[in-house]
Amino acid sequence: MVASPFGKRSVMSKSRVITLCLILAIVLAAAGGAWLAGQGIVSPAEAAARTAPPTPSPILVPVEKRVLSSEIVTRGTARFGTPLAIALAPSLLKSNSAELITTLPLVNTQIKEGDVVFTASGRPVLALQGKAPAYRDFTPGTSGDDVRQLEQALQRLGFDPGEVDGVYDNKTGAGVAAWYRAKGFEPFGPTPEQQAKARVLEAALGDAIKNKLLATTAAAGAELAVKNARTKASLGERTAKADVSTKIADQALIALDPKSLQMARIAADAKVSIAQAAVESAKLEGEVAVRSAVEAQKVAQFDVQLTGEREQQARAEWQNTVRKIGVSVPLDELVFVPVLPVRVEQVMGVVGSSSNGPILSVTDNQIVIDSSLPLDKAALVKPGMEVSIDEPSLGLKAQGVVDQVAATPGTRGVDGYHFYFAVRVAETPTQLQGFSLRLTLPIKSTAGAVLAVPVSALSLAADGTSRVQVSKDGALNYVTVEPGMAAEGFVEVKPKSGSLEPGQMVVIGNDFIESLNRAEKQP
Amino acid sequence: MNVAYRLAIALVLGGSGFVGSALAQAGRPGTEEFGxxxxxxxxxxxxxxxxxxxxxxxxxxxxxxxxxxxxxxxxxxxxxxxxxxxxxxxxxxxxxxxxxxxxxxxxxxxxxxxxxxxxxxxxxxxxxxxxxxxxxxxxxxxxxxxxxxxxxxxxxxxxxxxxxxxxxxxxxxxxxxxxxRATYVNPLTEIINKDPRMKAALRKYAESMREAGFDYNHPDEVDVDVKKRLDTILGGGAPPLDKLSSEQLSSLKKLQEYERKVAKLSTKLQKELFDPIEEQIEKEMYARQVK
Structure with a gap:
């Protein structure tokens, strides 16, 4: 009997299948366990690879063609030139020194040469250009550099002052008169006071002349009196001496006469003595008379001298006064200003008040901007450099040049960490004074547009050459360049190997963040 | 941080009661100005x-x-x-x-x-x-x-x-x-303002202010309004006091009186009505459960 192989196999196969399944389950379980265990096992290389940063993507920027310029940007306040105060000095030609202001100009009024600046007590105060200030009245006969300055100004204004010789003569006076009249004012001529004074001085001079004549006459009389006194004294003495001689002769006759009596002799002697005494007396009297006459003569001569001096003094005063009686320019009617025209900056005086003290201040029309530079930038700025001036918020724009840079920091009101510098503004119709303005000083600039890349695009090769990494068709290639001027974050580059064109993309860095984001998104 | 990672953390911390807090914290505004x-x-x-x-x-x-x-x-x-x-x-x-x-x-x-x-x-x-x-x-x-x-x-x-x-x-x-923008509201304030307790407090605030004669619905409106009124008086810019006209000075004096009164009341109400609620809400929003 043959057992059904199928049935036997069937029994066997069932157990085998179970066994196989068990084995498979165990294998699968082992494989799963191994896989799970394998998941936890990380080799150092794998760990390093997993934790390594993802490959960064390059950040590209285009090569540009642009003008590069480095500049200093600062601020400053615009003003007109340094203010010049105008005050009046009293004139000796005017008896009333306290002038009252009658008219004043408005602020910003332009004052040209020859203009009336303001009026005081109805008289004009005129402006002329001149470096030396006026310090005295200009009257006929005065001379000096200030007169020359006046003559030059008259000539500029077209009023003929005659020869420009520094002497105020009649022609100068005529020029002044024409100038005054052109401005609507009468020239300053002799005043009634001056005329009255001249008349008084003239009368005084006449009196002095008369007194001198009288004194001279008196002196001549005194001289004669002296001569008379001397003659009289001499005559008296001689007479007395003759009497003495007579008496002596009589005495001798009596003495020689034997018949004469003793009494007669004594009497003759006495007469001689008396006569001799008379001689002394006459001598003394003569001397006294002469001395008196001499004294009187001295007094007369002194009187002559005194009246002569008085006459001279009176004549000088009269001449001085008469000389000034012509067209003059009183000191308080003229102002010399170094540069004209000027503009009225500030009016300090008040109409109706005294003209003492500063009345107004003027400035020239040149706008200057006061500014300052940090210590490190000051050395880069030189006088004459061009400056762009603007104030974007107010729409102001102008050009200027550096006028001056202080030699030391901390001057002209800036602190010790800054240098003062001033910018002279070129003529502009824009009103800039009083505004805060932005000053841009280009320190260095490329000659026209050049190839430029951001500074961060430039790197150094191992051999020390500069290079940029250019992206082309997905590939990155280095191009050796020669760097030039750097400004505004860009650097000028000239390709030395390969080519570099505007618009080509160069690498300035690697975008790690983008790479990280990409890595995170990847499954 | 991706969602899976957050979810993983949430699962890991699931049992600890930290989940709600962590998620809430992920979307909450910062506590400083402008969130x-x-x-x-x-x-x-x-x-x-x-x-x-x-x-x-x-x-x-x-x-x-x-x-x-x-x-x-x-x-x-x-x-x-x-x-x-x-x-x-x-x-x-x-x-x-x-x-x-x-x-x-x-x-x-x-x-x-x-x-x-x-x-x-x-x-x-x-x-x-x-x-x-x-x-x-x-x-x-x-x-x-x-x-x-x-x-x-x-x-x-x-x-x-x-x-x-x-x-x-x-x-x-x-x-x-x-x-x-002038209409900006801090996100934290916005959150707080949306809270029913705060809404009730704001209603109470507006009522109290109106009772006192002031028409304001929120305390933030008060100082903004005072600034606006001041700007109106000054007519733009910020001229110094000595440059103000007598009318401007008189209006300024009145505004100063107004400002004192309204500020005093608004601050008082703020302290009474809002401070406790804000404190409570913030505590609820930002408190961490400590294990």
């Missing part, structure tokens, strides 16, 4: 200050970026005076808007001036050395029309709508457009 976190605030301040300095330099002015500490000092200087707590300040000066108005540039104001503190001493010294024309241009460039709206003050008030000049330009580069 920023402390770190974000510091970074934003530093960025804005650097941008302001750059903008000022381009305009020809020196500006030293103020550090976060300086800005923070400027922020906390609001309604603070030596020897006075906030309630005493409010009692005496209200919000200090019209009551302490001088019209002076903040840099030159030696009295109460929160704007001055946040500018930093170096910038104040730079400003003082400028000519008066440059000073005016400096503040116009830095702050625009409202010279009191410095960065620190505006940051504290969470209101950049009054900022101008380089400050606004810098803010625009760092903050989102919606944060710069």
């Amino acid at each position: 920023l976190t402390e770190k974000e605030l510091v970074q934003s301040v530093e960025k804005v200050e650097a941008l302001i300095a750059d903008c000022m330099r381009k305009q020809g002015f020196e500006y030293v970026p103020a550090d976060f500490r300086t800005i923070h000092r400027g922020m906390i200087a609001d309604k603070a005076m030596p020897g006075m707590d906030e309630s005493e300040f409010v009692e005496q000066y209200g919000f200090g808007i019209a009551t302490l108005y001088t019209g002076q540039a903040p840099q030159l104001n030696e009295g109460y001036c929160p704007g001055r503190i946040g500018l930093g001493e170096q910038n104040i010294e730079i400003f003082k050395k400028l000519s008066s024309a440059d000073q005016a241009a400096y503040n116009r460039t830095l702050l625009g029309e409202n010279i009191d709206a410095t960065f620190a003050v505006s940051l504290e008030a969470e209101n950049f709508s009054r900022c101008g000049g380089c400050t606004l330009k810098a803010i625009q580069q760092v903050f989102k457009p919606e944060q710069i």
Whole structure:
């Protein structure tokens, strides 16, 4: 009997299948366990690879063609030139020194040469250009550099002052008169006071002349009196001496006469003595008379001298006064200003008040901007450099040049960490004074547009050459360049190997963040 | 952090009761101004200050970026005076808007001036050395029309709508457009305001204010309104007190009285109605369960 192989196999196969399944389950379980265990096992290389940063993507920027310029940007306040105060000095030609202001100009009024600046007590105060200030009245006969300055100004204004010789003569006076009249004012001529004074001085001079004549006459009389006194004294003495001689002769006759009596002799002697005494007396009297006459003569001569001096003094005063009686320019009617025209900056005086003290201040029309530079930038700025001036918020724009840079920091009101510098503004119709303005000083600039890349695009090769990494068709290639001027974050580059064109993309860095984001998104 | 990672953390921490808290924290706003976190605030301040300095330099002015500490000092200087707590300040000066108005540039104001503190001493010294024309241009460039709206003050008030000049330009580069709008509300405040308890408190606040004759629905409206009223009186700009007309001075005096009254009541109501609720809501939002 043959057992059904199928049935036997069937029994066997069932157990085998179970066994196989068990084995498979165990294998699968082992494989799963191994896989799970394998998941936890990380080799150092794998760990390093997993934790390594993802490959960064390059950040590209285009090569540009642009003008590069480095500049200093600062601020400053615009003003007109340094203010010049105008005050009046009293004139000796005017008896009333306290002038009252009658008219004043408005602020910003332009004052040209020859203009009336303001009026005081109805008289004009005129402006002329001149470096030396006026310090005295200009009257006929005065001379000096200030007169020359006046003559030059008259000539500029077209009023003929005659020869420009520094002497105020009649022609100068005529020029002044024409100038005054052109401005609507009468020239300053002799005043009634001056005329009255001249008349008084003239009368005084006449009196002095008369007194001198009288004194001279008196002196001549005194001289004669002296001569008379001397003659009289001499005559008296001689007479007395003759009497003495007579008496002596009589005495001798009596003495020689034997018949004469003793009494007669004594009497003759006495007469001689008396006569001799008379001689002394006459001598003394003569001397006294002469001395008196001499004294009187001295007094007369002194009187002559005194009246002569008085006459001279009176004549000088009269001449001085008469000389000034012509067209003059009183000191308080003229102002010399170094540069004209000027503009009225500030009016300090008040109409109706005294003209003492500063009345107004003027400035020239040149706008200057006061500014300052940090210590490190000051050395880069030189006088004459061009400056762009603007104030974007107010729409102001102008050009200027550096006028001056202080030699030391901390001057002209800036602190010790800054240098003062001033910018002279070129003529502009824009009103800039009083505004805060932005000053841009280009320190260095490329000659026209050049190839430029951001500074961060430039790197150094191992051999020390500069290079940029250019992206082309997905590939990155280095191009050796020669760097030039750097400004505004860009650097000028000239390709030395390969080519570099505007618009080509160069690498300035690697975008790690983008790479990280990409890595995170990847499954 | 991707969703799978968050889910994994959630599954791992599932049993600990941390899930709700962690998920809530993932979407909650920061506690600082404009819903920023402390770190974000510091970074934003530093960025804005650097941008302001750059903008000022381009305009020809020196500006030293103020550090976060300086800005923070400027922020906390609001309604603070030596020897006075906030309630005493409010009692005496209200919000200090019209009551302490001088019209002076903040840099030159030696009295109460929160704007001055946040500018930093170096910038104040730079400003003082400028000519008066440059000073005016400096503040116009830095702050625009409202010279009191410095960065620190505006940051504290969470209101950049009054900022101008380089400050606004810098803010625009760092903050989102919606944060710069006058209508901006801090997301945290928004959340709190949506809370039924807060809604009830706001209703109560509006009722109480109306009973006292003031038409305000929210405390934030009050100081903004006082500022608007002050701007109306001044007619634009910030003229110094001695340049104001007698009518302007009279209106200013009235506004000062108004400011004191409304500030006193608003602050009182705020403390009574909002502070406890805000504290409670914040506690609920930000509290961590400690195992």
